[in-house]
Amino acid sequence: MPESFFTEITIPLQKTYNAGHLFPAVLSPNPNKQPSNLSLLTGAIKAHKPWLQSLLHKSGAILLRGFPVTTASDFNDVVEAFGFDELPYVGGAAPRTSVVGRVFTANESPPDQKIPFHHEMAQVPEFPSKLFFFCEVEPGSEGETPIVLSHIVYEKMKEKYPEFVERLEEHGLIYTRVLGEEDDPSSPIGRGWKSTFLTKDKSVAEERAAKLGMKLEWTGDAVKTIMGPIPAIKLDKTRQRKIWFNSMVAAYTGWEDARNDPVKAVTFGDGKPLPALIIHDCLKIQDEESVAIPWQKGDIFLIDNLAVLHSRRPFNPPRRILASLCK
Known part of the structure; x- marks a missing residue:
């Protein structure tokens, strides 16, 4: 039984939703068993993967807390144990650095910047279904990664702004972003076109953009990317409910740097x-x-990217959160 290794605990700030599901679910080692080590943890994940997936499906997010995971390499082992296929970070906006295996840094933009709520890579057609985050260095203060259930946002918006939501469902959204050649770590959307398309060749970038359904307009070494119209509301088929699957708020309030005006970064699909x-x-x-x-x-957050939006609060350093994306 998974309960022989994992104990579901409650912590402050969790919310309870329909049918009494806690959001997020929180798992810790069973205090009545021998102290857990990394290989016991990865073995338990492999042995109880269907149970863990069912818990993720019910809750939308799982926090693993109190397990002996201390390094990026440990975290990579835990991600591997779940057995989900890796999703390469192609088309994403955040400046990031590869660390080990399937692990890279979370958004490296300056600590005083808030990163608004978004589904990971909602602005491109191929997005991860699951995300892992790992706290390698605890924040000096603040720096939480707030999460919110997407269908709750949809329901609240539909109730309050039915005509607006109808227009979104009908037209979708267009996202526009100007990328420099190299990464700009001072910007929350500072990933340059070489990193975005994983190439130094403009013609390869063109091919990869075309596969995403993205149009490119070059001006010297910079490029304007135009994505869409793509849907802003999706049906979460496994849960049979509509979700607020877009980067609208993030783009409109956060896609700002020397090259980009957030108000122009996202429009209705009709322009x-x-x-x-x-x-x-x-x-x-x-x-x-x-x-x-x-x-x-040592905290590990497993997030269902279809069910949950996430964000980042500003923080006082140090803070190092690592990430991994799965298909």
Whole structure:
């Protein structure tokens, strides 16, 4: 039984949703068993993967806390134990660095910057179904990774702004971003086109963009990427509910740097501008419904990218969160 190794615990700030599911679910080692070590943990994950997947399906996110995971390499072993296929980070916006195996740094933008709620890579057609985050270095203070259930955001927005949501469902969204040649770590969307398309060759970048359905407009060494129209609302088929699957709020309030104006970064799929008041109210709804659990060293967050949006609060260094994306 998985309960012989894992104990489901409750911690402050969790929320309870339909049918009494806790969000997120939190697992710790069973205190009545021998102290856990890394190989026992990876063995238990492999042995109880169907149970863990069922828990993730019910809750949307699982926090593993109190296990002996201390290094990036340990974290990579845990990700591997789950057995999900790796998703390469092609088309994403965040500046990141590869660390070991399937592990890279989470967004490396400056600590004073908030990263708004988004589904990972919602602005491109091929996005991860699951994300792992790992706290290698606990934040000096703040720096939580708040999460919110996507279908709750959809339901609240549909109730409050039915016509706006109808337009979103009908037209989708277009995302526009200007990329420099190299990465700009001072920007939350500072990934350059070489890193974005994993090439130094403009013609290869063109091919990879075309596969994503993305249009490129070159101006010297910089390029404007135009993505869409793509859907802003999706059906989560496994749970049979509609979800708020987009990067609208993140783009409109956060895609700002020397090259980019966030208000122009996202429009309705017919090219018409989005209403600022509704976008900012959506951000408020996301904040109100979210859960922000302070990171502890060794924490691993497994997030269902279809069910849950995530964000990042500003922080006082140090803080090092690592990530891994899965198909």
